[in-house]
Amino acid sequence: MNLALDFGNTFIKAGLFKENELIEVVRLTDLTEIDRIIANFRPRHIIVSSVSRSIEEIKPQLKDIPATILRPDLPLPFKINYKTPQTLGLDRIAAVSGAQGIFPDTNCLVIDTGTCFTYDFIDSAGTYHGGGISPGISLRFKALHTFTANLPLIEFEKDVPLVGQSTKGSILSGVVNGTIAEIQEIIRMYSDKFGHLQIIICGGDAKFFENKLKASIFVAPELVLRGLNRILLYNA
Template identity: 30%
Template structure:
């Protein structure tokens, strides 16, 4: 059976998902670099696929979502030169079933709309999608799946890096849930501020969005660090780290 290659190019990582029968059967991550060529991607992907019993020749379709324009040239060439397929490039104006209801639809990152498509397909609407990546975004999806706007704040890793860079005596720390809120060491105080500060950010913004929207919204969390907050807040109804890939699969299904 032919397979789909779904590529999500984020600011920090690029995810390659091999899809068969509407389900992702394998995933690989690489750090995002606008300097990595199509040939380099092909060698890397070929080796990883072979390790799991797949071949590049198995791929008959490709879909690409990117928020890094400089990388698009290389991943598009990967599909055309090494997979012999013309990829579908996700753009704000080309996503079936996701009307964008803001004044300038082109301002919305493709990743946010892809995630909106995945969230609506699996959870329905209306809802809030909290995506914790390089930025933490809160996107509002209407009852019919339309994108109605949202909130963008710095991501937890970005905030932690900024704290380390701006204060000479503050060390680089790992993100983890501290035992106590009140830290009794520099590292403990930083971990508490970062972790519980973001829990407060998430809970506060969700509450304000719910109040302003005037209707009950389901809340779905996704992204690289969203699992850190599972079990510590009742503001999030579902945790689903695969929403972007699910969104790419859903878009392909709608195009078929």
């Protein structure tokens, strides 16, 4: 049994794998819960990706189990063509790894709808070229509230008008419909540049956007965990 730990900006997620098969996903609220996961499942190997906690904080929780720490210079199952690989987000590396595992030998555009929205492109020859980063839904709501005098903080709702007839409705329309338009236009631009693409969407808001986009979308909620496990097996 392998354990993949993803310390994101908002959540800690644990994925239990038997070889390539995802057995269980657990969302953790605190570092100390890793003890329970290890005690219950007794993994033989662990891989850790963290964009929010230091490795020094995490390592004591892993006991004596062999751990692979994801970093940009770790051997990966694809090539990186990125000018500053040392600054490349670990979650982006893992998501691309997961996409390539599901769709090998295919041009893939990976869209992660987490705290930030990330767009990542890997070509059919297995070379990662980079992508884009923009604010996620919650960040857009918070920015409008924080950097204006009178706009309220709005929670994400799935029933969104095109024409807002109140301040709340107008913010929902601008943020959500604006995000949908952003994603659709970026997909179009990548398709124009690279031809046929497999679009893979993951992250907390993936299910919402699945039915809002015109392009054919493959939703993979646990793409980062799957990618981490693939990197772990690659380094075994």
